[in-house]
Amino acid sequence: MKENIVIIGGGIAGLEAAGQLLKLGYSPIIIERTERLGGHVASWHRLFPDMSPAKELVDGLVAAASGANIFLNTEISFVNRLKDSYNIMLSNGISIITRIMLVTTGFSVFDASKKEEYGYGVYDQVITNRDLEHWFNGNADPRIDNSAMNAVGFVHCVGSRDEKARNSQCSKVCCITAVKQAIEIRQKFPEASVYCFYMDLRMFGKKYEDFYINAQRDYGIRFIRGRVSEVSENIEGKVVIKAEDTLSGKPVKVTLDLLVLMAGMVCSQASSRVAGMIPLPTDSDGFLKSKDNVYGVVESPKEGIFYAGACTGPKTVPEALAEARAAALDVHLFINGLK
């Protein structure tokens, strides 16, 4: 089958869709901006709720997609609309003519330094969920001092559900990620007090509630309902945070050795760029707009252009994978004139 299928983005959604399309007998083309496949998940350590290693997942997806035509370190320079197809010019000089594009450009992690009051990039002991995940993955981080870890705090909803951060949407995965990472911190530092400062806990997924109860009951993680208002540094160089303990209606203050900001998901610049070139509309949440948010999530309003994964909004890993499979099927139906 000679039909060109261009998958924009080699993250887990792109890889999974490519793998499925290969099984259906197509030869998809993956265009990846960076030098490696797997997107964000490739740099993560373990995945909730079963603590399965992220590497295994990504390796499996990469292996399954290895038959695809993959361009690494490649960006799209421009897209021309032809009569009933598109001409895609790549940064490596290759041009592809296709009727079908699958946008799997994913998300960006919210830039936590935009929440100035939390002092990310200013205080030595303030990191993000992504930094912590990298550290779990074995990468050294000077901000994490193994010898003195008596108190660790997690701030939920950093850059999510926050109009001031220009993202009033929930990023969906941060609650459970915070619970996961809090447990992992307690496992590494059993003597440390671990606090989670949350506004709401959204334990929507399979086994998430069990995970949460586990964190409370067995790991003694202290969940404090209240958003951290400000972070300062004291004379010892530790971070002091202030919040309201809304359940007791009193201000609360605590000194921490490490503060982890649960940065949310925002539409990636790459998504916006690709969307601008085709062009594709964006929804009110800043992510790409689907044809329909109930039954057409993986379809764009433009014929032949499909979505999968977090380019249309925050998704968990299994959701992104399920969408990738759905999108692959939609592509197949489209090629066979059934869509």
Place this chain on the structure above:
Amino acid sequence: MDFGFRISPSSAINLDNVDLTLFERLHEMEPDVYKCMACGSCSATCPASVYSGMSIRKVILCLQRGREKEAFRMMKNCMLCGKCTMVCPRGINTRHLILSISKLYSETK
């Protein structure tokens, strides 16, 4: 010198200064104590809350925030009727928790 006004004590809870040794012991005796997610069912159903503001949810919270006195004041009104245990969505054995607190903590310290 009296100026007719003075520094008012801070209402803020400084978790650095809260001694949780006893609470940790309580957690060992009653691992479920941390399971409370502050839904408030217990307080809503508590017959003593009508008269005294007793709320086992608040008691658990106060003990974690170093406000034991407030917790004891509330707990004195508990009749151990068990309604809170019946309604707790997290299955916390609140009655035994109350007895354990009464055993472990002391007003005089």
Place this chain on the structure above:
Amino acid sequence: MRERFLTGYNDFVLPFVLGMAFIISYCVVGMVRIILQLPAEDRKRFFISLVTPATLWKNIKDIFLKCLIHVDIWKRNKLLGYMHSSIAFGWFMLIVIGHIEVFLYTPHRAKLFYYPIFFRYFVAETESTMKGALIFFLMDLFLLIVLSGIALAIIKRVRSVMFGMRRTTNPSFFDLVGQYSLWAIFPLRLLAESFTADISGGSFLTKSLNHVFTSFLSNHANMLPAWWAYSCALGVFFFVLPFTRYMHIPTEILLIPLRNAGIKIRNARKGLAKAQVYSCPSCGLCIDACPMGVMKANIRDTTVYLNRQIRRQNEARIEEISDKCLLCGKCTAICPVGIEGDKLRIAQRSIRKYNLSPDYSGIPVSGLAAAAGDFSGTGHGERILYFAGCMTALTPAISRSMESILKKAGADYSFMDRDGGICCSRPMFMAGRFDAAKQLIEKNTEIIRASGADVLLLSCPICYKIFKEKYRLDGIRIVHHTEYIDSLIRQGVLTVEKDGTRYAYHDPCELGRGCGVYDEPRRVVEAAGVLAEAAKNRKESICCGGSLGSLTLGFDKRRAMTENAVTNLMAGSPDRIATACPLCRSTFGRYSGVPVEDIAEIIDRKTTKTDRS
């Protein structure tokens, strides 16, 4: 008969004599201590009861029927009953007839208390002895009966199911020593008496065996080791007795008059409690009875183990066992010696040290009293004060049905706790915090008295029990709603439409075993439908598992118990489960496959018109 030895003594009697002396002095000291530990008032009551002819006769009858014949065990399982009475009664008869022999043949030896035991060693047969043929026969007969009991006991050790027991107690080391020595006593006696049967005489058993023995053992010198062994077995048994379950044999003789005197447990470890603990024969009937024992769980938290741990003074285990119990009272109901497992546990709970104590002085009574005194004012008969109780507040269907029934009956009623009331104090009482419970009782008493009610009507058996037992509400009748509804139906005030619906009635622990109300609810159910009895019912009813009695059982642990109780109720293939307790209703409701209703709901559903105008 003639005596073989002038001295009437042989060294082999020493183990028995020493053992006997030890156990008698031990028992006397123990008995005196227990009696001294009783509060003065109870002690006085005990002594009076001993000389009151009615109780004296009851004591004798009870001791005979319970300690020797074991009538309660007969009722439970014939084989088990036979096993117990064969050993106890058989042994008793051997002792009695042994004494008769001594009095008949060697009256001058009557003061030697080992003589009846080893009579056959010290005497030789003469011509005149044939007069005693009947006695010889009886001695062999009772020995055979005892031996058959021992044989059954050995079989029971391996196959307890034959005796209607699914699970038995795990014996302690001393229990084993005691048991083996007890098992050894009678075969050894048979052996010893058989060896001497050709000298001292015997009957069908001993004589016959003697012929067998003499065929290969001609020397009479061989008989002495057998008598030594018999005496040693007795000696060992008596020496280890205080440390084994067999201590129940002497203690029960004290427990029966104590109970008949109407004495209650006042101290967790002393007095009656101690008598009960030592009366435990470790039979293990409570293990099968315990509702917590589903799926072989919590076996070591049953009353038999509580008694054992109290004897060992293992405080950690005592606390664990006492706090876990549902206080359903079933072990008490089935205990053949009358140990009150539930009360014993409450007593253990009552000695806990708490630093924080409740104080209800801040609870205002006047508002509640005013609300309680606000009767509907129909002017019909008694003023009925309805106390729904805390648990009923969580099952409003019951209180709503009750109000409807009260209206249909045209009763002059008032609600005591429509907007929340004060707890009846039974849960506090069950936690062993008597002082706090007393405070609550005072508060509620004040409200009830001020209301001007004639009848206190209760929906919750938990409340009902404590109101009946601990409240002083002179002149105010305390009724459970099942009793009230039953009387309404019987008086013709309510006309119930009967249909073919099959109801399994669950006896709530506190209503049935707790207060003895079994028939009224059944009559009410039968008025509305067909009663399909559960496999185990009435005093053997299985706790729903929701009981407030347990302090430590977590919600997750109770599920299996409830499911087991539901299975029991399903024996008669009912369409619905009827109960009379809000807690049972909500507990069963969670896991039952058929609808669960309170009797009040059923009756409200099945009555439409008002007869009283």
Place this chain on the structure above:
Amino acid sequence: MIYQGKQKIWSEYQKEIPDDRWFYVRSCIRQNFFPGSERMFMEICRNVLGKDFYETEHHTTCGGIAYHCDTIPQETVMTIVARQFALMTEAGYENYVASCITSFGNYAEILETWREFPELEAKIRELLWKACRREFNKPKYLAHASDLIYKYRNEIASRAKYRLVNKETGEPLKVVEHIGCHYSKMFPSKGVGGAEYPYVLCGMVEAWGGNVIDYPERRHCCGYGFRQYHVKANRGYSLSNTYKKFESMEPYHPDMIITNCPGCPYFLDRWQYVIAESEGKTYGQNGYGIPVFTYEEVAGLVLGYDPWDLGLQLHQVAVEPLLDKIGVEYNPEDKYKGLNKKDIMRPGLPDVLKCC
């Protein structure tokens, strides 16, 4: 602390401040609190730097205090402000600089409100016309006086006689900078450096040789809060806020505090006396307090003006230990001599707080 992180934020909050031709409005209260400050501002801008700064005796209060105390409606305060703008327009200026932080915040808030609700601006123009037959143009640039000193900080540094350095050790002085709440907390983009890490005073301290300390309660209000101080029953609350700040900065042993608001230096200065007398606690060395300055006073000091001409004798907390640290020349005899060496008499000394 990652200094580059702060620099990055500072670089994102830079506002345009024209170099010259400003219409200056004074604060209602500063001349009572720290009378040398506003005079020194005009002295530096006009005489030292030779800029065109115009002021008129016809301007009034901006209405900010009354507005924040909820005693006048918004239209009233807007009309008062419109009249000030009219004075600027009449004088032929387009750049408006306020001495007071609350005024600055008030102006910024009103200009933003007018931008969002032009009909309100039209209404105010009408009201102003009816009231006093004046018309106005909105200022092209709005600044707080500290913005100007910030802008001129390097010029001042180049003419400085002293630096904020300990003369004995050569170490930079440890300086607490305190920003008035109404400077940038309402509109972070209107302040130099934003709201979280305002740079306006940091820039001055750095340019003049000092070291800024970042202590946990740096964001906290000085405790003035109009409604708190003005009602006597609430004064304990005002004091408690100040106390909280001092407790937080105490471990850093600051040498001085620099502020840019009318109320802050006053309360940080005077409440030290109250804390000392009621709690027995002092925060400086050897029983002294931590001296508190306005940025104009600090600018005057580094430029070499006589401390007593700057009005430093009106501070409650003695400034002499700091002057000695820097090496400022002064005559202790002249402390309580006013204009023309007239004796203005020595005040009584506090019991606990050590003063010279």
